Amino acid sequence: MRSKFLTSIWALTMALAMPSAAQVTVAAAADLNAALTELAASYEKSGGGAVRLSFGSSGNLFHQIQNGAPFDVFFSADLDYPNRLIEAGLAEKSSFYRYAVGQLVLWVPASSPLDVEHRGMDSLLDPSVKKISLANPEHAPYGRAAVAALRHFGVYEKVSDRFVLGENVSQAAQFVESGNAQIGFVALSHALAPGMKEKGRYWIIPPDSYPSLQQAVVILSHSSKKSDAAAFVDYLKRPQSTEVLRRYGFSVPEKASEVKP
Amino acid sequence: MDWQAFWLTIRLAFLVATILLAVGLPIAYWITYSHWRWKFLVEAIVGLPIVLPPTVLGFYLLVALGPRSPLGRWWQALTGHTLAFTFEGLVIGSIIYSLPFAVQPFAASFDSVDRRLLAASATLGASQFRTFFRVIVPLSASGLVAGAALSFAHTMGEFGVVLMVGGNIPGVTRTVSIDIYDKVQAFNYAAANSTALLLLVISFTVLSVVYALNRSRLPLGWFLDRSR
Numbered sequence: 001m002r003s004k005f006l007t008s009i010w011a012l013t014m015a016l017a018m019p020s021a022a023q024v025t026v027a028a029a030a031d032l033n034a035a036l037t038e039l040a041a042s043y044e045k046s047g048g049g050a051v052r053l054s055f056g057s058s059g060n061l062f063h064q065i066q067n068g069a070p071f072d073v074f075f076s077a078d079l080d081y082p083n084r085l086i087e088a089g090l091a092e093k094s095s096f097y098r099y100a101v102g103q104l105v106l107w108v109p110a111s112s113p114l115d116v117e118h119r120g121m122d123s124l125l126d127p128s129v130k131k132i133s134l135a136n137p138e139h140a141p142y143g144r145a146a147v148a149a150l151r152h153f154g155v156y157e158k159v160s161d162r163f164v165l166g167e168n169v170s171q172a173a174q175f176v177e178s179g180n181a182q183i184g185f186v187a188l189s190h191a192l193a194p195g196m197k198e199k200g201r202y203w204i205i206p207p208d209s210y211p212s213l214q215q216a217v218v219i220l221s222h223s224s225k226k227s228d229a230a231a232f233v234d235y236l237k238r239p240q241s242t243e244v245l246r247r248y249g250f251s252v253p254e255k256a257s258e259v260k261p
Numbered sequence: 262m263d264w265q266a267f268w269l270t271i272r273l274a275f276l277v278a279t280i281l282l283a284v285g286l287p288i289a290y291w292i293t294y295s296h297w298r299w300k301f302l303v304e305a306i307v308g309l310p311i312v313l314p315p316t317v318l319g320f321y322l323l324v325a326l327g328p329r330s331p332l333g334r335w336w337q338a339l340t341g342h343t344l345a346f347t348f349e350g351l352v353i354g355s356i357i358y359s360l361p362f363a364v365q366p367f368a369a370s371f372d373s374v375d376r377r378l379l380a381a382s383a384t385l386g387a388s389q390f391r392t393f394f395r396v397i398v399p400l401s402a403s404g405l406v407a408g409a410a411l412s413f414a415h416t417m418g419e420f421g422v423v424l425m426v427g428g429n430i431p432g433v434t435r436t437v438s439i440d441i442y443d444k445v446q447a448f449n450y451a452a453a454n455s456t457a458l459l460l461l462v463i464s465f466t467v468l469s470v471v472y473a474l475n476r477s478r479l480p481l482g483w484f485l486d487r488s489r
Contacts, residue, residue: 059446131346136429139446164346164428167442175428179328180345 023050024228025070027061029077029215030170031102031142034193035248036075042244043235049228057168059139065090065220072223073233075215077102077169078141082218092226095219099236100250102213103188104145105202107176114183116203121153123183123203131164133175133184141213142169146185148210176200188249215250262455265432266440270417273348273436277355278413281363284356285408289367290393308361315358315421322354322426346428351436354422359412366411370404371397403474414467417460 028036033055040051054061054071062081065074066088074091076082079098085091106123108116114123124132135143143165150156164180166172169187176184177199191202217236219229235241242252292304310318326333326344337343344350374397382392398405420438427434429443437456444453 057446063445130342131428133428136443136446138443164430166428167424174323175345178324180323180343181428 027071028075031187072229091218107202131181133181135169136165145210152209274416285363293371319425363408363412366408370401
């Protein structure tokens with residue numbers, strides 16, 4: 001009786017612990033949340049296999065992968081993390097693909113008195129701005145881009161004492177969306193995401209004022225589903241898929257796949 | 262080693278432990294001696310932070326007490342700023358988050374005081390207040406130190422709430438746990454390691470003190486024999 005009970009507990013535990021077969025597990029940068037969710041759904045509908053998505057900051061996901069996290073594919077918000085994984089032998093060099101370029105915007109809630117669309121960077125100098133949210137430039141690509149743009153426009157020194165730093169660009173967006181910060185540097189993909197789109201106004205920061213936010217994907221070396229993973233990455237190269245990425249605020253270079261690291 | 266973050270964390274933990282000593286004692290006293298039939302509900306509320314993820318507390322501090330809520334607007338009118346991104350915000354968050362770590366040891370040690378001593382004290386004409394400070398507090402001193410030490414250590418090690426409402430401002434809300442996280446994210450493992458090691462040593466010391474006190478708690482029988 002007792003052993004039967006223990007056996008059933010064991011069976012239940014194993015059932016809960018086993019991932020379902022033939023499912024591609026994807027680690028992706030936070031700015032891809034809306035776009036990749038839509039693409040994964042259409043991929044599944046079109047007959048591709050199941051795709052399981054995990055979103056986080058690229059840095060965090062990178063550390064998890066370094067420490068053996070069981071992902072098959074990694075969509076980073078930059079080129080550096082995928083390159084490091086390739087150098088460390090943790091990712092397939094041949095799978096490296098620049099799928100999109102992220103865009104940085106300056107965002108305010110819809111109720112804000114700031115005319116960010118016309119005043120641009122000058123909005124930051126408005127006395128009503130007490131806190132400016134951005135992703136942590138120490139490790140988040142969008143944070144580095146924000147600091148570069150601030151320096152480009154010569155306002156960094158004037159506003160740096162009002163920074164609040166999000167752990168990643170999603171948190172920076174959330175700080176300003178909740179009204180705790182008055183203005184923030186967020187990804188265009190957040191500004192255009194459902195649920196955020198109607199809540200605010202934004203100004204697209206000129207792309208020549210910060211180093212380009214090129215983003216790359218790699219397939220991980222330890223993956224046991226490399227062909228399924230490659231099929232999903234190939235799906236994203238189709239014109240219909242790049243159109244989805246563009247709709248969510250990414251720019252996609254025409255001959256993206258031909259550029260190798 | 263970011264000493265600014267270190268001293269900020271020490272200041273936060275010390276402040277929270279002191280406030281919790283003042284706030285926790287009456288709550289623990291009430292929990293121990295009240296006969297109210299719904300008392301268990303209060304105990305459940307006090308214990309909530311042990312089981313709730315810090316993200317729940319962080320979320321409410323940010324949104325329910327943010328500038329969009331009536332409570333948040335009231336706070337803003339009173340102080341001129343929001344709770345998020347301020348040292349006060351961290352203090353309030355930490356008090357709630359560490360409350361059970363102070364109240365539960367307090368209540369447990371009050372409960373271990375022999376009720377006959379309280380009756381004797383009352384018979385001899387001492388007020389409830391006097392009985393509390395002359396009988397209960399001396400007999401539960403080790404529990405009080407343990408509660409204060411635990412809330413200090415728990416606040417030092419707090420991460421989730423600070424990450425969600427702090428905004429990582431140097432000298433205001435950047436605590437050591439956030440500093441370690443940032444250093445790991447930026448691949449600065451050597452710096453992360455030295456800070457982490459210091460935190461490990463401090464936490465171990467505090468816990469050793471707590472458990473040493475627990476062991477040396479005077480057995481009540483021994484105490485009664487001696488005072489006879």
